[in-house]
Amino acid sequence: MAKPSAAKRSRARKLVCIVGSDDFHQSMIGRVPEAKNWRLEQVLHRTDVQPSRGAFDFDALYAKARSIIDGFDRPPDAIIGHLDFPVTALVSLLCRHYGLTAASPEAVARCEHKFWMREIQRKVQPERTPKVRAVNPFAPDAIDKAPMPFPFWLKPVKGHSSMLGFRVREASEYGRALHACRQAIHRYGEPFNAFLAYLPENTRPPNGVDGNYAIAEELISEEQLFTIEGYVHKGKATAYAAIESRRTGKHMSSLSSYHYPAELPEKVVEAGREQVAEVLAQVGFDNGPFNVEFFHDPASGRLNLLEINPRLSKSHSPLFEMVDGCTHHKQAIQLALGRKPDKPARKGTSPMAAKFMVRSHEANGIVRRVPGQDDIERLRRLLPDIVVQMLVEEGQDLADLADQDSYSFELMDIFLGGGDAEFIADAHDRCRDSLAFLIQPMPRHRVR
Structure with missing residues (x-):
């Protein structure tokens, strides 16, 4: 019996596009055992979506990604990413364009927009939602009065890696933080506004709070910081891993290390899953991966939701490979192919x-x-x-x-x-x- 040709074998494998990847992560994804059934293609490089300096054109990135995908010999079966905005937004729009399984652009935007997410959280968890105020750093009177009592955090509605995040303790610090926002908030603010323009007008952020706004948020820090990795599949939220985050530096605001698996009671992880499931249901988020950060007070059991990221965390990928035998891109790809993801196997080289x-x-x-x-x-x-x-x-x-x-x-x-x-x-x-x-x-x- 003749063996199938290389072309037929290629067509039999699922075409999986990874947006904004690099050689380090492409190689890691290729080591997933199931990758033998996938044809992995990189769409845009990490340096395209996270340039070292200057602004970037969201519409141009979206058009370039479509052009690359259209250049393949057949339509994609799945599209995923592992970086923050603009990748999360690009993946959602590309999946909508090609009719693939993914969270909707509207749900992704609600998660990515810090003020919008808190407003949605307040509807279902009013007692657990910190006080937030939208701040237009370009308003002539923005400096005249602090938006809430000191101390508080000032951060952009859209950023990542804690960029432009300042712990503000008094008026002079507030003035310097506003100045820093005016200088650099547009780097992500303008591309984020371009993404928002793809949403229907009735699903835009509340009160005209666009990407060039910041938020003032009351302090919610607790002793422990941890992240839940999970997904929503057909309306059901599943948490499959918890990772502890440790902090260092001024205000203990710089991340120093991640530890997997987190040494947390299962009831704490389950309580976090229940919290995020309630918020994501209100957001309308389905058929997508997430990682959610929580502050936890071991003495009282209090859990404070810090932020929801509508993606897997690429920073955790090598940890999953060491502990589980492969990166958790496996779960994201299975989900994007319309399957319920497997649980991590704990069959790696290290516990x-x-x-x-x-x-x-x-x-x-x-x-x-x-x-x-x-x-x-x-x-x-x-x-x-x-x-x-x-x-x-x-x-x-x-x-x-x-x-x-x-x-x-x-x-x-x-x-x-x-x-x-x-x-x-x-x-x-x-x-x-x-x-x-x-x-x-x-x-x-x-x-x-």
């Missing part, structure tokens, strides 16, 4: 894994030395699972790094697996001592 974000908390600086490949290889002989992503290079002006939080610069990410928390902590200490940076301090370039 636990962590990601550490190496940061500089200087106001600014020039990178004069980065760890070399020889340094990393020496560590790999002791820590075979180690994965290192260098985010800066020698001569880099830290002020030129895009999409950083307001109080630090991210220099390097280290992923480690291990048998227990003590092993991972020891391994991290070894990495910290062996992988050194040299930063030459420079004058301040931004509000801190």
Whole structure:
């Protein structure tokens, strides 16, 4: 019996498009056991959707993505992404355009828009929703009076990686934060407005609060911060993993590490799932992945929902590969193909894994030395699972790094697996001592 041709085998595999990916993640997705049944195609590169500087044209990105997909020999079977806006928006519009399974653009917009999401949450969870006020940083009288009593957080309605997020304690800090927003909020505000223009007029944000607005939000921080990874399939929300996030730096607002699986009671994870299921039902979110951040107070059991991201977290991907044997792109692709996703298998090389974000908390600086490949290889002989992503290079002006939080610069990410928390902590200490940076301090370039 003749074997099927390569062309027929290719057509038999599902055509899965990954928007805004890179070689690191494409390779990881290709190692998913089920990937033998998929034809993985990259649509736009990470640098297209997250340029290092300047504005980007959302409409042009959407048109380019359609052009790339139309250039394939057949229509796609699934389209996913793992980055924040604009990828979440592009995926939702592309899936609508090609008639594929995905959360609607309207639901994605409601999740992505910080003020809109809180207004929806207030309808179903009034006692759990923090006070928020919309702030137009360009209004002539914006500086005259703080929108709520100090302290509070000021952040854009659309951003990511805590960019332009400021803890405001008094009037002078409020003025500096408003100035920073006026300088840079348009980087994502204008493309987000372009996305909103694709929505029907009766599904636009409330009170004309567009992408160039900020919000003032009362503080809701608790001792623990964790993330639930999950999905909604045919109206039912499922949580399949919890990851603990640890913080460092000024105001404890910079993320320092992720730990999977989180050491949390199952009842806490279930309570978080119930909260997000109620909000997502009100949002109208279905047939899409999510990751949701919560603050948790172990003493009282209080849970505060921080934000809903309508996507999987790419930062957690190597952790899933180490613990479960493959990245959780598997679940997102199964969902996009119309299937109920499998549970993570816990068949990886390590029972636990962590990601550490190496940061500089200087106001600014020039990178004069980065760890070399020889340094990393020496560590790999002791820590075979180690994965290192260098985010800066020698001569880099830290002020030129895009999409950083307001109080630090991210220099390097280290992923480690291990048998227990003590092993991972020891391994991290070894990495910290062996992988050194040299930063030459420079004058301040931004509000801190």
